[in-house]
Amino acid sequence: MTQGTAPARTTARETAPQEGRADGILLAVRELTVRFRMRGGREIAAVTDASFDLAAGECLALVGESGCGKSVLASALLGLLPGNARTGGRALLYGGAARHTDGGPGGGTASGGLDLLAADEATLARTVRGRRVGLVPQSPAAHLTPVRTVRAQLSETVRELTGARGPALAEATRAAAERAAFPAGHLDRYPHQLSGGLAQRAATALALVADAPLLLADEPTTGLDRELVQRTVDELRGHADDGRGLLIITHDLAAAERVADRVAVMYAGRIVELCDAHAFFGRPGPRHPYARGLLEALPERAFVPVPGIPPELGDLPEGCAFAPRCARASAACATVPALTDGVACHHPVAPGAPTTPGAGPTGAAERENAGEGSAA
Numbered sequence: 607m608t609q610g611t612a613p614a615r616t617t618a619r620e621t622a623p624q625e626g627r628a629d630g631i632l633l634a635v636r637e638l639t640v641r642f643r644m645r646g647g648r649e650i651a652a653v654t655d656a657s658f659d660l661a662a663g664e665c666l667a668l669v670g671e672s673g674c675g676k677s678v679l680a681s682a683l684l685g686l687l688p689g690n691a692r693t694g695g696r697a698l699l700y701g702g703a704a705r706h707t708d709g710g711p712g713g714g715t716a717s718g719g720l721d722l723l724a725a726d727e728a729t730l731a732r733t734v735r736g737r738r739v740g741l742v743p744q745s746p747a748a749h750l751t752p753v754r755t756v757r758a759q760l761s762e763t764v765r766e767l768t769g770a771r772g773p774a775l776a777e778a779t780r781a782a783a784e785r786a787a788f789p790a791g792h793l794d795r796y797p798h799q800l801s802g803g804l805a806q807r808a809a810t811a812l813a814l815v816a817d818a819p820l821l822l823a824d825e826p827t828t829g830l831d832r833e834l835v836q837r838t839v840d841e842l843r844g845h846a847d848d849g850r851g852l853l854i855i856t857h858d859l860a861a862a863e864r865v866a867d868r869v870a871v872m873y874a875g876r877i878v879e880l881c882d883a884h885a886f887f888g889r890p891g892p893r894h895p896y897a898r899g900l901l902e903a904l905p906e907r908a909f910v911p912v913p914g915i916p917p918e919l920g921d922l923p924e925g926c927a928f929a930p931r932c933a934r935a936s937a938a939c940a941t942v943p944a945l946t947d948g949v950a951c952h953h954p955v956a957p958g959a960p961t962t963p964g965a966g967p968t969g970a971a972e973r974e975n976a977g978e979g980s981a982a
């Protein structure tokens with residue numbers, strides 16, 4: 607890392623080579639699957655066949671209800687799953703500073719990218735976490751070291767990642783805190799002295815220091831008031847606007863709308879819709895009944911909740927997991943729909959249709975109008 611006196615953000619940025627795939631893809635996830643083996647042999651299907659790309663300069667928002675597998679997916683990408691987890695598929699990371707990992711020992715590489723699911727712990731710890739991939743964690747209080755002040759932790763991270771020393775380090779530490787709206791007057795507090803919102807801001811500040819080519823932000827707006835939510839997502843958006851990648855995991859659809867270029871909706875461990883954010887939040891709107899229901903549940907929209915509750919990931923129904931909650935379900939839904947043209951549904955909502963799952967017409971007439979009939 608370069609030694610110098612510039613603020614942390616500038617220094618780190620200058621030292622981060624941006625080599626990668628010619629098409630700009632930073633992360634290519636293919637059929638990522640996570641299973642947890644529980645006592646008694648029970649298996650939890652936390653993530654199933656998740657596939658997506660993330661390009662430099664892009665923000666992808668992964669949305670869905672709590673417990674749908676979003677955070678497990680992020681943990682899998684960083685090798686942070688517990689010992690009873692096993693993964694399948696690939697997650698190829700391109701570009702970044704750690705070129706020696708590509709094709710090197712422990713790299714688990716393919717086609718020039720580092721397969722995050724196959725990489726060994728030493729590779730992930732030395733060259734990926736915090737360097738090529740930053741993380742805003744879901745549980746910031748647990749992520750912070752309890753016996754050290756925020757200033758000590760932030761200063762150490764700035765020094766390690768930028769090489770700043772002396773007065774420049776103090777200034778870079780202050781600037782790093784400011785970047786995440788962490789108040790300078792609280793820098794000498796210990797984690798247990800922080801509110802949830804302050805802990806969130808401290809963790810965000812730590813994650814932003816490296817200006818990693820790829821940033822994973824797992825529920826980064828938890829505990830923040832609306833004004834700080836907007837400031838935080840705007841700062842995260844800046845990460846993408848500077849040519850890096852941002853994968854934001856959130857159940858806060860307002861935050862997702864503010865920051866995302868594309869949206870991936872997860873339900874019961876699967877991505878059920880993947881589309882452009884403008885199309886998702888505006889017109890024609892989501893096409894998967896669950897995704898449409900999520901939007902319609904917002905107070906500023908129809909304020910109609912999605913009926914029912916999500917299934918247990920350890921006891922998923924056969925076929926489409928949303929069927930017990932879906933007013934559009936038919937016999938065809940006894941088989942799991944593939945993600946086709948951005949939606950995994952046998953009877954997707956017609957573009958622009960007002961149908962809300964469980965609230966009003968089942969969509970049968972709409973399907974007939976669309977020429978689908980009553981598939982069986």
Ligand code: SF4
Pocket residue numbers: 894895896926927928929930932933934935936938939943950951952953954
């Ligand atoms: S229509 Fe069928 S496939 Fe589509 S979400 Fe409803 S139950 Fe699932």
